[in-house]
Amino acid sequence: MLKQHFKEIAKLNSSEQVWQMPFFAALGVGIVLGFSVFFGKLNYGLIAMIGALSFLYVPNTPLYHRMAVVMCCSFGIVSSFFLGILTHFLPAIFAFIPIGLVAMGSSVLIRYYNIGAPGYFFFVFSCVLGAYSPFEAKDFIFLVGLVFLGAMVANLMALLYSIVVIYGFKNALPSEIPPREYIGFDAIFVDSLIMGSFVAFSIFLGTFLELERSYWIAISCTAIMQGVTLNSIWIKQIQRIIGTALGVCFAWWLLSKQFHDIELVLLIMFLFFIGQFLVNRNYALAMIFFTPYATYLSEAANFMSENADTLILTRLIDVVMGSILGLLGGFVIYKPYLRVYFERIAKYIFRIKQKA
Incomplete structure (x- = not known):
């Protein structure tokens, strides 16, 4: 059994993803950061990168459909960031409520x-970063605008990527739009309620324990709970912990170095490209590169002003806690005798739909 699990953890899976996908994703990040370096505001570029992540939602469908999907997801990411920003007007202990609602709703x-x-994942990610960004209230609308600009770049990259792979390389020809089928009340609402509840609890736990950068608990919990089966959730948890452990060592080494702005832009582009290239092949390997990338992104507000040792140790502890919570959440989703309580709550909340 252990040998089989180890094989699954170390397995390098095949992927239908073409290399142009991570290339244009990294190019979008580079454009956003490049403009920010030009104006001498690299930290603003790191904020705008949140919106640039909407490129990752581009599906392999006809051009008009994929652009509509990316635009809608861009709006969702910007809105999630805005809702996260609004939590600054609430007592810190209550921040888990809107973040949990965003997780459930998305x-x-x-x-x-x-x-x-x-x-x-990235809806929750943007909401959490908005909630924990230590900016002043007068800057909130400006920050939302930065994320929106990043989303605009993502849409441009989605258009260019689609034209290149469809009409240029012709290596990712569009497939038919899959028919949208109603997959059932339990799969849509009950599972979402469980996910939202565990994400909210992870935020509450981090705040209650007064942990430094406790938002990584929620981010890790969110990532783990996206597994298709309980076994995949278990494998993903182990991969995330192993990958993050190696990734924090890599991040610690990078944070100990001094980079010029343009060097940092190229570094972040490289990390994002390699991480995105590997994420469907082996999650642990991808996390080695995503960890320093996400560390730079999450520290945009107080740009690298923290001690690297403290930053990395805190990150690792939070990721382990979040991964354990994500595993528990996945256990609840796939065990009928545990999810029955959430089914009752979901049926009560959506009772109008149930009657229909």
């Missing part, structure tokens, strides 16, 4: 409209 929409990977 999961419902992703499942209802059958949008594939990366699922609801």
Whole structure:
């Protein structure tokens, strides 16, 4: 059994993803950061990168459909960031409520409209970063604008990527739009309620324990709970912990170095390209590169002003806690005798739909 699990953890999976996908994703990140370096505001570029992540939702469908999907997901990511920003007007202990609602709501929409990977992850990611960005209230609208600009770049990259792979290389020809089928009340609403509840609890736990950068607990919990089966959730948890452990060592080494702005832009582009190239092949390997990338992104507000040792140790502890919570959440999703309580709550909340 252990040998089989080890094989699954170390396995390098095949992927239908073409190399142009991570290339244009990294190019979009580079454009956003390049403009910010030109104006001498690299930290603003790191904020705008949140919106640029919407490129990752481009599906392999006809051009008009994929652009519509990316635009809708861009709006969702910007809105999630805005809702996260609004939590600054609430007592810190209550921040888990809107973040949990964003997690549940985005999961419902992703499942209802059958949008594939990366699922609801980046909606929660943008909301959490908005909630924990230590900016002043007078800057909030400006920050939302930065994320919106990043989303605009993502849409441009999605258009260029689609033209290149469809009409240029012709190595990712569009498939038919899959029919949208109602997959059932349990899969859409009950699962989403469980996910939202565990994400909210992870935020509450981190705040209650007064942990440094506790948002990584919620981010890790969100990533782990997207597994298709309980076994895949277990494998993904182990891969995330192993990958993050190696990734924090890599991040610690990078943070100990001094980079010129343009060098940092190229470094972040490289990390994002390699991480995105590997994410469907082996999650642990991808996390080695995503960890320093995400560290730079999450530290945009107080740009690298923290001690690297403290930053990395805190990150590792939070990721382990979040991965364990994500595993528990996955256990609840796939065990009928545990999810029955959430079914009752979901049927009460959506009782109007149930009657229909």
